[in-house]
Amino acid sequence: MRTIFTVFLLLSFFALDGFSQRRALRTAESHIDNNRFTQAISVLQPLLVGEDVNREAYLLSGIAYLSVPGGSERALELFDIAIEHYPLEDKPSRRALEARFYKAQALHLDYRFEEALGLHTELLEVIPSSEGDLIEAVNREIAYGEQALYMVQNPVPFEIQTMGRAFNSSHDDHSPVVALDESTIYFTSNRPLSETEREEGQYFENIYVSYWRDGAWTAATPLELPGNYYGNRATVSLSPDGNSLFFFQNDGAIGNLYESRLEFGEWTEPIPFPPPINSGYNESHASLSLDGERIYFTSDRPGGYGGKDLYVSHLLPDGFWGEPLNLGPEINTPLNEESPFLHPDGRTLYFSSEGHASMGGYDIFSSILDDVDGEWSEPTNLGYPINTPDDDIFFMPTPDGQRVYYASRQPDGFGSTDIYLITFPSEDDRSLAVVASHIYDENKMPYSDAVVRIYDQENELLQGIYRPNSLTGKFVAVLPAGRSYRLELQTEGYEPFEQVFTLEVRDVYGTRNRATYLEPIMLKRGE
Structure with a gap:
């Protein structure tokens, strides 16, 4: 504790200079804008020490804490202080409005839905009409709150159990990809691969694998893929025969979909999906149909309905993928859709969306393809507590539909996003x-x-x-x-x-x- 205290004192001493404080605040704001919330907290913590604390430091710290696992309680404390320093006046400042908006978000994540709704409703009365983006965001949060109240009062019956330390760590563990016979699970984790990574605090996402052996799952180990890639890789899907692994790879400013095949016990050199699947924009998730003739994937390419949309491409007789088709407004919204998973029945699509009737951020939905007219049914929210006030993105049911492997941030987790197994009641017949x-x-x-x-x-x-x-x-x-x-x-x-x-x-x-x-x-x- 003494070392940390000394570092804070030294940093706060230098940060007392007005220019240094402003520079630190802008650095923290840049970290927040690029989702580097832990780094933002590290920059901002020294600014919170002392008597003359810049009020913006409270607000930015609250925003950063709101976005890290288990940070909502600390975020609420910081937002309360920020609100004291940003009073609502005849013409409230943007920062004053933001302090209350983010406090309401923190209340929502803490399952205090009625308090969050009350604060958002009060905000609508004072936000100037010129702040159209904030008005839209508040209305969306109100819709989240109303949906959350309904879903929590009408929970879905199922049993949920953690996959344990064989899979989960204090870091983000997510995107489980399961062999059809449930003998192998691949997943993504940003736990450090080496002591060097641990010391530098920069953890890339990597692919891990666990096998069912002698009645238990083996401790997960990093999946060895050929090549010298150094960056983020995340599991996406597995071919029905289990011999092809599809994954996301960060290639500079964009992300692409890749495939590696298992041949005689060794994985082949990863190959990017050719155009028109990869497009020069971001393609982040994909799911292959059981017959291998359709691929559903996520892309933020131009021409969609907004943000990330879901597309389908059909395998042509010449072995190439056809021009992708947007799944249309029944599935896609002006906000983001993610992580499509086509059930082996070939008709049921599971996906995550911010834009449908969500209880907060991404929720998981299902839609069924009509065999006659080729139209998708209205998406159905899978319910609480499968969905939570936080983001729920990756959902992979077994073919019989009685179990689901998915990632979620639960109160009893190991520290961040963990992998869980859902089991539905035995009387729930599957086909x-x-x-x-x-x-x-x-x-x-x-x-x-x-x-x-x-x-x-x-x-x-x-x-x-x-x-x-x-x-x-x-x-x-x-x-x-x-x-x-x-x-x-x-x-x-x-x-x-x-x-x-x-x-x-x-x-x-x-x-x-x-x-x-x-x-x-x-x-x-x-x-």
């Missing part, structure tokens, strides 16, 4: 199931050079074509439950294989008794 098996050759070694086709036994319709993992020989399929299927396998040099199996409606699916694992397929040499 899809995960089926998996392994293929071995005559030497009992994993075999991957095979093609698996699965047909509906009743109508003979092909359900899908699957290829095994190159290292493990495992293939995974997602099928409607309550039906019988015929599996056919063909590969050169071996006898054809055929198997009939049935998926009961109320079977319990997935790893840890959540997936239906067929008996391993042992290939026999052909004559």
Whole structure:
């Protein structure tokens, strides 16, 4: 404590000079504008020491604390002091209005919705008509508050549990990407990779992986990708066969989508998605359909409805991606939409939005594609406490819909955004199931050079074509439950294989008794 106290005294001594204070305030404001809130706090803390404190330091410190995990209580204290120094006059200053606006935001994040609504309502009465952007922001916050009151009074029934220290840390852990059979989870964390990073305080986002082994998740480790990239990378999606990982990469002033493939246990050199997916603007999230022929993604390219919008592109017969189509005003709003996830049913889209009926910032919504007219249904808020007054962005349900892996900032977390598992009531019937098996050759070694086709036994319709993992020989399929299927396998040099199996409606699916694992397929040499 003594060292910190000494540093503060020295800094505050130099900061007493008016020019130094103004320079520090502008530096802190720049940090806030660029979302570097921790750095802003470091710059501002010395300015809060002493008797003659610049009132702007209280306001900017409150804004910075409001944007860091667990900072809302300290932010409220600072806003109260700022409000004392910024009285409302006949012509209130912008700073006086902002102090009250941000205090109301802090109250909202603290679940004090009625107090926040009262303060916002009072603000509307005194904001000059010339402050159109602030009036719009206050009206939006009022809508958030009213929606929050309703949602908290009508919670969604489910169980939520933390994924524990195997995944979570005191830093941001988010964007879980889960294999269809729930055997592997990739996620993003900005925890320091080295002691050098820890000392410098500059933590890039990196991709981590954990495996389900012997009834528990292994401690997460950084995913090793080829190359010497030094910057932010974040998980986006996983191909249905688990052999392609899609992720976001920060390339200077913009962000692009990349793909790396798992070949014989090693990840290939990451390759950026070609145009027209990557556009020279920011593409931050993506989700691939089960058949690999549609990709839904986020972009802030021109021509949208405002901010970040959701787009879809179809795979053309020549193997290239077609021109992206904006999902339209039913999905996109003048504010931001993020993190699309297309359910394996091919019709249900989950995404986050600031612009629909949210209880604060980003909330998670779902919309269903009409098979007849191709239109999306009106988005439905997934409810509280899945959604919170804070930003809720990444949501990945399992194919049977009974579990969801997602990231949220909860009161009992490890310090910042953590990864959680949601389980819905067992009577909540879902229609899809995960089926998996392994293929071995005559030497009992994993075999991957095979093609698996699965047909509906009743109508003979092909359900899908699957290829095994190159290292493990495992293939995974997602099928409607309550039906019988015929599996056919063909590969050169071996006898054809055929198997009939049935998926009961109320079977319990997935790893840890959540997936239906067929008996391993042992290939026999052909004559």
